[in-house]
Amino acid sequence: MIKLFVVKCFRNLSYDKTISSLTEEEAILLSFYDENDHIKLPSGGTLHHFVKYRLGEEGVNEIMMLLGEKILKLSSAKEAKIDSTPLEASRYDKHADYNSHYECKMDKAHITMVGTYPVFMTHTKGVAGDSPELITHIEALKKMNADLDLYSADGGYDSFLNHSDIWYHLDAKPIISYASNAVIKKEGEEERINHWVNKKWRIGGDVHAPMENKLKFLYEIGRKEQVGMYLRNQNMRDEAFDEQYKKRAECEKIHGYIKGTVKFDIRRVRNQSRKLYSLLSFISYQLLVLTEMQNKVGDKNSFGRYF
Template identity: 90%
Template sequence: MSKNSMLYKGVLFEDSFDNYLGRESTSICQFLYFLCIDDIAKHVERTFYTNKSWHFKYSVSSMIKLFVVKCFRQLSYDKTISSLTDEEAILLSFYDENGQIKLPSGGTLHHFMKYRLGEKGVNEIMMLIGEKILKLSQEKEAKIDSTPLEASRYDKHADYNPHYECKMDKAHITMVGTYPIFMTHTKGLSGDSPELIDHIEALKNMNANLEFYSADGGYDSFLNHSDIWYNLNAKPIISYASNAVINQEGEEERIDHWVNKKWKLGGDIHAPMENKLRFLYEIGRKEQVGMYLRNQNIRDETFDDQYKKRAECEKIHGHIKGTVKFDIRRVRNQSRKLYSLLSFIAYQLLVLTEMQNKVEDKNSFGRYF
């Protein structure tokens, strides 16, 4: 477990995460005291501020942590500020060089999150957190699924989804193991499959080292199979229909035929199968590569066991909704994407705090208030 030190009114205080593991309840601010996001704060300062020092009346990392408190306590901006005790304000580093507590107003926190960062900034922070989680995780298996962001039944902007029987938007979430890495937001009737390529690109930019990437039948297409395999060097574990058949164009004989046919472009029939598939993908025969990969899954007797690991998705989605406000009720239409992403990164930061402090019980926030 890590130790943290803090200089307050000329006195050096040291504390360890170990001291709070046995307690039945602990302030969420005490928990976040052990979260290190200095690199993320530096990125925000460089990217979303000018070089004028007067901008930094409040620490960027403190403002981000304060927003996590807002999401966790599910309070308004003003009530979040008034809910903080002096001790909690100190734990979040809201004090000046003289030790006087200096808290931002609710309006200042709102402006920082909605206008200073905005969707662009929140997406960049999500990527940075995802990258940090991947570095701390030993998991090699990713999974993607969508979950409803419920709206009021009277909401005129939200779509009614007959499958979920409610008005809603959708959150499409990629996890590695049980750790949330990346999210996109769409309307409630949007398809799942078109979102996959954005998640693949995000994982690629994070330098994710994966062996498997699982998805349900909503993502079943030849292009999705080949995109996962080519971009992430991972095996696609995508559920297929019960009446799925072997595609002849994806058989080894047809692969060789097309590699040989395109010999002028560099096709080598004697190359290993992986090289042949990579060659076909790069000359535009992506669907044929996907057919080959899907055929392999149909023949693979261990496929069902690999696919079962995807079952964690719904459990973690439910846990996110039980921990932070992860719906679109009472949120203005133009702000829904932003606030869904903000709630998601708040949960990510809670997970990151556990990982940085080597907490054994994953996603265990029940004892914090």
């Protein structure tokens, strides 16, 4: 049934039309036949019930995690990136927020990719902030046992906490764009790091330990923002930062591929079902990508030849 829903998303049809569009060969490939080899297709209502009530958001999230983990195992990429993209609504939609940046009514999809492969997504309202979503993505990548060197994000995700969370939980370098008027934070300098480590010597602070150990110690005793200040200070001094940040440019291109392959908007979707259907479209795209990875197809994220 999950494969059948992928067909629905790829063909962008209603439930009933998806069923009626299947050829006999496709029905056999999807295993819709009985012990006597007679074709037995489910109804559109059965597919809808399976998707909305049997799977639901919880089931879809579990599938997304499983797919993300499999994609990570097959990918050799070591850099992750996160970005949000609009899920456009009708201009007459009374439930969707108007986003002045995108100049449309919309919800948002926050997508983490490793290399060019989408591994995790969260759904929010159209004017929700980007930054609060990052910790959910970090926790998901941690559960997937992601092995990363870099995790990039634009200025919408810039905060000291996000810097320290990426570094601590993923053991990856945070590559987060900072404002043009950003300054070096004194509290993030080595002298102040040593000051606070030494001040907490009674609970294990060791000023002679390597810097990594001192930062972990400060993070674990609650001085997460100070750790983030140190990490951002290092980025501001790093001449290679701009080059590393450029790798994030792939995000918008892949978002375009997703929108060109499956229905990735909230037009004509009931308000209470929008999160579910955006997640379903996302995992449908993940399944397509994973299939091509498993079959060692050269051009990933390119499904135009199937239309």
